[in-house]
Amino acid sequence: MESPSPSPLAHALVAGTTGEWAITSIRPVVGASLPRAPRLQFLQGQAPMQQNPVWVLHGVTSNVRYMTEHEQHAVARVQAGLGRPEATCAALIPIRKSPEWWALAQDQRREIMQEQSRHFSIGMEYLPAIARRLIHCRDHGGEFDFLTWFEYAPEHEDAFEHLVGRLRETHEWSYVDREVDVRLSR
């Protein structure tokens, strides 16, 4: 799944002393972690950022890069948006993929993601419980290639663990050379 909104929209994930979200854990999955901080702002567009943040991750939502028309419509029909009142749990999972991944042609990356790893099919099984937004940052010079933001209700916490566990076992994930798992609540 990817954001269905095709217009680029800047996002900033800002960790520090203020923000709607309380950071409950920060865990390195592959490679270096991110520094600890108590709270996080999830900012879209030109929203003002807190002074002296502990860390900031910048990126942009954009057009889909892999999904077919069929997949895009299937996701659009069932997915939920961010900000549901019951979705008081969130996860921020920044990842970076290896130079080998990025040197692959478009059809090779697509083949690994969906035909071998069933990335979109697996994600579809958890809709609409798990809402998701994909933020691109590879072309913006940051430390990560993508930031994925998930929101869900406490009753779907086990489903969320199952989802990320399955994705991390895929062949696609063997190309992930840095991953951090940040959990939050509001």
Place this chain on the structure above:
Amino acid sequence: MESPSPSPLAHALVAGTTGEWAITSIRPVVGASLPRAPRLQFLQGQAPMQQNPVWVLHGVTSNVRYMTEHEQHAVARVQAGLGRPEATCAALIPIRKSPEWWALAQDQRREIMQEQSRHFSIGMEYLPAIARRLIHCRDHGGEFDFLTWFEYAPEHEDAFEHLVGRLRETHEWSYVDREVDVRLSR
């Protein structure tokens, strides 16, 4: 064709009073033009920019977005790099595609570009005479989605006109809602 280098590299095309390239013409093809200026700097990475430029277009080279493994290898085998001493002519063609284009799924855009419009096949016919670099700027908030930079020897000027003429007649080009054609020499 797209840049075969998968690592993002920032570029700035800076029009003003200085730069290696003399701007010989600026012509609007679709929509608004760009202001006139005598010279242009083609800058990669963190190179310093002239003071008080007339205009600056920023972007980044990145991984391929559409080409298959077969196409990528075919291009890599025959294409020339930038900076050949005999390539004293250049063209900078900034384009923007419509919201309708960007709302299409990946397979739909690929279908229009290559299967219907033969974009890569047409470009291949002009290799290695016409060297090309694709710079992405859609996700960087600029006025255009792509900047394409071409370099060629004066004896290939007719071939270059033929190439851009053919591309502008394709179905893909019906999604272009702004295009400027800047020609240069050194």
